[in-house]
Amino acid sequence: MDWRELSKQQQTVAKVLRHAITRKELAHAYLLEGPKGTGKHQTAMLVTQTLFCESPTEQGPCMECRNCRRIGSGNHPDVIWVAPEEGAASIKKEQIAYLMKEFAYRGVESGRKVFIIEQAEKMTAQAENSLLKFIEEPHPGTLAFLVTEHIHQLLDTIISRCQVLTFVPLSDRALEERMTQDGLPRQLLKPAAALTHDYEEASRLCKEEWFAEARSQVLQLMQRLYKSLESALPYIYEKFTPNFDNTQKMAVGLDLMLFWYRDLLSLHLNRQEEIVYEDQMDALKEQMLSRSSDQTIRAMSLILDARRQLDAHVNGVSVMERLVIRLGGSHK
Ligand SMILES: [Zn+2]
Structure with missing residues (x-):
């Protein structure tokens, strides 16, 4: 995903984030919320890679430099992903504690640190409370993304301290267009797009x-x-x-x-x-x-x-x- 593509699918989100990056006015914490398959995860990735990329272009990160590749594979020391552990129903307080420790003590490569919490609504109340302190007093250069499909399950205090970006569902037409560009057969992409608004899932089905x-x-x-x-x-x-x-x-x-x-x-x-x-x-x-x-x-x-x-x-x-x-x- 690059900025042009994001603009097509999520115009407002793209505008807000691009503007903030250009002006170096990124908020400390963003809450990316909206239905499944609307590009929330990819957006967090796009911003992060744009920030760390060694030779970004107008359209976004190069995807080839060391930083882009390490972020893409989840191996950049300054980018930390947190999600419920496999099979677990919740994100535990210990996972948030780990995250905070990483940021507080670790020698890092750049002045910037990004953390991304997937399925943020699955944080236990304890986890949310310890995260709260963290986003209330952010370390300089820290950027947080909380990603969720269920914003109302988060504490109000968390929501109010984040800048909320709402992702809208892709229209059937936009989804079909994207899949047609990928060269997927029309007789499969039509029912797949009707089944799910999730681009990844629809593409997977077609294959x-x-x-x-x-x-x-x-x-x-x-x-x-x-x-x-x-x-x-x-x-x-x-x-x-x-x-x-x-x-x-x-x-x-x-x-x-x-x-x-x-x-x-x-x-x-x-x-x-x-x-x-x-x-x-x-x-x-x-x-x-x-x-x-x-x-x-x-x-x-x-x-x-x-x-x-x-x-x-x-x-x-x-x-x-x-x-x-x-x-x-x-x-x-
Ligand atoms: Zn790059």
């Missing part, structure tokens, strides 16, 4: 064999269901459910099914630009003609119901079985 397979199985299921329940049921037992063998995958499967009906509805409403399965236009049009928009909406609510059952830990196979039977009935 996964499983996802391509999932998409084509959902499309098959939709065709079979259109023909008859009798052809759909054996398909879910033999082909479909073995491939969606955990809750997360099944949730993706349900969403992919939902997009099919949403596409049918978009056709009913003449909103062709919103269609996810663009390459299935013939099949969509055929099905649209034999199904009213009310029937389509009913099918969508059945899928959302199934999604809720899945969230309530009902077994994935039974959820799907029940759904397919109900969808089969709803077409008549």
